[in-house]
Amino acid sequence: MEFKENKPIYLQIIDFCFQKILKKDWMEEERIPSVRELAVSLEVNPNTVMRSFEYMQAEGVIYTKRGMGYFVEKNAFDIILKLQRKDFFEEVLPETFKAMDLLQVSIEEVVENYRERNS
Amino acid sequence: MIEINNLSFYYKKGKPVFEQVSFEMATGIYGLLGENGVGKSTLLRIISGLRFPHLGECKIDGTDTFRRAPDTLSKVFYLPEEFESPTIKINRFIKDNAKFYPNFSREQFEAYMSDFEMETDRKFSELSYGQKKKVLISYGMSLNTPYVLLDEPTNGLDIPSKAQFRKVIASAYDEDRCIIISTHQVRDLESLIDPIIILDRNQVLLNNSVEEITRKLIFKQTQTKPENAFYTESNLMGYSYVGLNATGEETTLNIEMLFNAAVANRTTFKELFNI
Amino acid sequence: MNNIFDIDRFGKLFVREFGTYSPKLVGIGSVGFGIFALTVIYSYVFESAPFNFSFVTFGIVLIILAPLIFHKGIDRIGSIFDFTLPASSFEKFAAKWCLSVILMPVFVIVFLLLIAGLYKVMPGGLCFDAGNQIIHFLKNLSFEKVSFISAFQSFFLVGIFYFRKHVFWKVSLSLIVYFLLFALVFILFHRNIFAGSREISFATNFFGETVFSDANSSQSLFGLHSNIFVYISLNMVAPFGLWVVSFLKLREIEI
Numbered sequence: 001m002e003f004k005e006n007k008p009i010y011l012q013i014i015d016f017c018f019q020k021i022l023k024k025d026w027m028e029e030e031r032i033p034s035v036r037e038l039a040v041s042l043e044v045n046p047n048t049v050m051r052s053f054e055y056m057q058a059e060g061v062i063y064t065k066r067g068m069g070y071f072v073e074k075n076a077f078d079i080i081l082k083l084q085r086k087d088f089f090e091e092v093l094p095e096t097f098k099a100m101d102l103l104q105v106s107i108e109e110v111v112e113n114y115r116e117r118n119s
Numbered sequence: 120m121i122e123i124n125n126l127s128f129y130y131k132k133g134k135p136v137f138e139q140v141s142f143e144m145a146t147g148i149y150g151l152l153g154e155n156g157v158g159k160s161t162l163l164r165i166i167s168g169l170r171f172p173h174l175g176e177c178k179i180d181g182t183d184t185f186r187r188a189p190d191t192l193s194k195v196f197y198l199p200e201e202f203e204s205p206t207i208k209i210n211r212f213i214k215d216n217a218k219f220y221p222n223f224s225r226e227q228f229e230a231y232m233s234d235f236e237m238e239t240d241r242k243f244s245e246l247s248y249g250q251k252k253k254v255l256i257s258y259g260m261s262l263n264t265p266y267v268l269l270d271e272p273t274n275g276l277d278i279p280s281k282a283q284f285r286k287v288i289a290s291a292y293d294e295d296r297c298i299i300i301s302t303h304q305v306r307d308l309e310s311l312i313d314p315i316i317i318l319d320r321n322q323v324l325l326n327n328s329v330e331e332i333t334r335k336l337i338f339k340q341t342q343t344k345p346e347n348a349f350y351t352e353s354n355l356m357g358y359s360y361v362g363l364n365a366t367g368e369e370t371t372l373n374i375e376m377l378f379n380a381a382v383a384n385r386t387t388f389k390e391l392f393n394i
Numbered sequence: 395m396n397n398i399f400d401i402d403r404f405g406k407l408f409v410r411e412f413g414t415y416s417p418k419l420v421g422i423g424s425v426g427f428g429i430f431a432l433t434v435i436y437s438y439v440f441e442s443a444p445f446n447f448s449f450v451t452f453g454i455v456l457i458i459l460a461p462l463i464f465h466k467g468i469d470r471i472g473s474i475f476d477f478t479l480p481a482s483s484f485e486k487f488a489a490k491w492c493l494s495v496i497l498m499p500v501f502v503i504v505f506l507l508l509i510a511g512l513y514k515v516m517p518g519g520l521c522f523d524a525g526n527q528i529i530h531f532l533k534n535l536s537f538e539k540v541s542f543i544s545a546f547q548s549f550f551l552v553g554i555f556y557f558r559k560h561v562f563w564k565v566s567l568s569l570i571v572y573f574l575l576f577a578l579v580f581i582l583f584h585r586n587i588f589a590g591s592r593e594i595s596f597a598t599n600f601f602g603e604t605v606f607s608d609a610n611s612s613q614s615l616f617g618l619h620s621n622i623f624v625y626i627s628l629n630m631v632a633p634f635g636l637w638v639v640s641f642l643k644l645r646e647i648e649i
Contacts, residue, residue, distance in 0.1 A: 006340065008333065008369050009310055036290060043285035044310040045148055046292055048329075167478050170648045187645075188397050193480035203472035215410045219403070219480040 009044060013052040016042070018080045021061070021072055028072045032062065035070075059083065120145050121166060121266065121297065125175035128161065136161050138321040139175070144299065147328070148292055150312030151301040152378055157318045159301040160200065163268045166299075167197035179266065193220055196259040200270040204251045206244045213239075213258060222263035231257035231291075235283050249275045256284065260291040267291075267298040273307040281307050305374045315374065317381045324381045324388050329372050335391055336380075337364045338373045349387070350380035397482060404485045411489045412497075415464045419501060422456065422463075430509055437520050444521050449509050450531050453502035457543055459562070460498035461551040464490060468558040470649045477649060487641040494551055495544070495633075506532060541633070548633035548640075555643040 007015075020026040032038075035053060039046040053070060056062045061076045073079070100110070121144040129135040136158040153159050164170040165177050171185040178184065182191050205212050217223040232239050235253040243251055252275055259267060273281050288311060292298060302308055315332065317325040325332075336349070340359045345351060348360035359373070361380040381388045426449070433444035456463070466472070476486070506528050513525030553565035 006371060008371050011369070036293075039289040039292075040286045042310075043282060043289060045313045045329075046289060047147070047313055048310070051330075164649075169474065169477055187477070187483055189400075189403065189480045189482050189485075190397060192478060195478070197474065197478050199471070199474050201471050202474060205475075211413075215413060216475070216479065218406050 010048050010051040010055070013038070013042065013044070013049060014055055017052065017056060018061075018084060021076055021080055022084070026072050028074055028076055030072055031068070032070050032072060120180060122178045122181075123175070124178075126165070126172050126177060127174035128158075128165065128170070128172055130161075135321050140321070140323055141175075142316070142323050142326045144297055144316075144326075146294055146297050147314050148288060148312050149297065149299040150305075150308060150315045150374070151299055151318065152303075152305065152315065152374070153318035154382075155303075157320065159318060160270050162318070163197060163199075163270055163299065163301060166266075167195055167268060168192065169197075194264050195266045195268065196220075196262050196264045197268040198252075198255055198259050198270060198272065200274060202251075202255070204243045204246075204255075206242070208242050209239050209254055212243065217258070217262065220262040220264060224261050224263060227263070227291075228257055228261035231260055231287050234287055235280065249277060249280060252276060253280060253283075256287065260287060265296055267296065269298070269300045271302055271304070272300060273302065273304050285311055305378070309374055312374075315377070317378060319382055319385065322385070322389070324385055325377075325392050327392050331392070332377065333364070333370060333372050334367075335364055336377070337362050337366075337368055338370045338376055349384050350376060352376065352379075398484050399482065399488070400485070403481050404488060407479075407481045407485050407489045408492060411464070411493060414466075415493065418463055423501075423505060426452065426505060426509070430512065433524075434513075434516060434521060437516075438518070442520065444513070444524050446524075449506055449528060453506050454543060456502055457498050458547045459550060460494040460547060461490070461554050462561055463498070464493045465554045465561070468554075468647065468649065473649050477647075483645040484641065487644050490554075491551070491637065491640075494547060503532065545632035545636075548636035551633075552636045552640045552643070555640050555647065558647075 017026075017032070020032075021028075026032050033041070035046050035049045039049045042049070053062065057064065057070075059079060060073055061079055062070050063073055064070050099105075100107075123143070124141050126137050126140045127135060128137045151159050151162070161170065165172060166179070166184055168184045168187045168191070176183055179191050179194065182188055184191065207215075213225075213228065217225075217228075229239060232254070235257060237250060237253055237257070243254070246254065252272070256269070256272060259269075273284055276284060285308070288298065288300075300308060300312060313329040314327055315325060315329065316323065338359070338361055339345075340356060342357040344353075344358055345360045345362060348362045351358055351360040359376065361373075361376050364370075429447055429452075430449070433447050437444035479486075510525040510528035510532075513521040513528070516522075549569055550561065550565050553561045553568070557564040
């Protein structure tokens with residue numbers, strides 16, 4: 001996996017996992033790859049993956065069944081949606097607004113662009 | 120646990136390689152970094168018992184390494200950067216040598232070999248340097264020794280092999296293992312190594328986990344030239360720099376920048392990281 | 395004890411060492427038999443005794459140089475796997491020792507017996523005596539001759555650990571120096587013998603019997619058992635002392 005420069009790897013791994021769950025690649029109540037399997041496929045230190053898993057567990061997105069690995073929580077989809085939406089409003093949108101200011105893009109242009117995309 | 124206490128070592132009098140160096144290595148995938156000739160290979164040789172400390176000690180699980188005790192040796196695998204490869208068949212090499220290590224697994228050896236896309240029934244003499252290296256890496260990892268010392272393991276490997284190497288290390292690592300990778304090729308191994316040890320001019324500047332490092336330092340990109348940075352580099356987008364982390368912000372560690380910053384601020388870093 | 399000598403581990407080590415060097419023994423044996431064949435052919439062609447190639451000398455040289463034959467040079471790159479192999483230094487020394495001190499002499503004796511036997515059964519009987527000569531030598535091996543060969547060999551055994559490379563030349567040079575020193579000591583001890591003579595010749599025949607003669611008499615060194623220095627030096631210091639020194643040196647080698 002190619003990692004971006006400005007975000008800690010363990011956070012990028014969390015984003016990766018969230019994407020998988022939102023896209024329904026990983027279904028609720030189903031087993032996800034183990035720490036080691038994920039470390040191998042992403043080619044990262046297993047401790048980094050462990051950190052990501054601990055965060056996700058704390059947020060209630062995944063849970064562990066002893067001896068069997070990690071599973072997606074029942075309402076993980078909703079939790080992630082909430083977390084990512086929060087992230088979108090707190091991080092992504094301000095950046096977009098900054099760019100809009102710099103490039104003198106009006107909100108109306110943005111709305112029109114959005115409408116065209118969805119029609 | 121590898122314990123190094125007040126280690127001093129030199130090849131020539133007056134030019135010490137290590138001067139009263141002390142530190143410990145427990146479990147983890149350690150990245151051992153340092154300029155050419157600083158002593159990375161020498162450190163690995165001392166840990167594997169090939170060289171003896173002049174002053175001070177180096178111990179593995181409480182036993183001095185210079186004793187070359189078979190119990191200690193069976194816990195360590197050392198793959199040097201330069202090696203004289205055997206001329207025999209791979210299977211014969213495994214048969215002759217693996218039996219000295221109690222935890223060797225033939226299945227794992229074959230699994231790693233297939234990860235590297237290598238066949239086990241060939242002769243060493245037919246292989247290129249990179250291929251020989253892949254065989255020895257597979258062999259070394261399948262010995263399942265608690266301590267693995269790899270000196271520039273990605274040197275000589277082509278790009279796909281480097282990715283395979285990362286996968287092999289990630290899959291071989293577990294909480295009881297100490298894998299030490301000495302390297303210049305930081306980009307090959309950036310996301311894999313944690314903790315990081317930086318050696319410089321007969322001292323240790325850093326021996327910390329990525330988490331500790333990113334707690335104390337920030338690695339950022341800005342448009343304007345930063346003040347009070349430990350190290351700054353200009354690039355297309357402005358400046359990237361390493362600075363003190365005053366706000367607790369989480370940034371991604373850039374090992375090359377970290378190295379340059381450490382070398383440029385030796386005493387500060389030693390204090391900052393309690394060496 | 396387990397950390398110093400473990401019979402299983404030693405066995406594995408010996409098998410490994412033997413596996414590395416057995417091709418050389420096969421090669422040497424083939425060369426030996428090749429020469430044997432040539433001497434027999436000579437015998438039939440010229441209808442005489444076989445060409446006088448001294449297999450005994452060949453065998454003795456093999457034994458003395460065995461440490462070199464079973465050694466591949468110690469350097470910082472090639473010896474890494476040998477030194478990091480999980481076996482004690484004593485076991486590693488013992489493996490080399492067994493190959494040189496036990497395996498090679500056994501190999502040579504078997505080889506000589508075979509050659510002698512073959513000589514004796516060659517049809518025509520022309521080779522019979524050659525075979526008998528070999529048997530005669532083997533029957534008359536004295537403790538002194540054996541320990542002399544062993545002592546000579548032990549110099550080369552120490553050599554492989556002290557000199558690491560180009561061992562043959564360095565050990566040979568050292569032996570010459572040692573011999574000269576030894577001769578000097580002998581001369582000093584026995585100055586009275588030289589007192590009256592004007593012409594002295596001083597030589598060593600193959601079995602190290604240093605023969606000293608002048609116009610009137612000749613004496614052999616081995617006969618001078620009262621010379622303790624010589625006796626201890628050849629029969630005790632080497633080889634046992636040198637074996638101990640070799641082991642201690644191996645333990646200290648850093649690469």
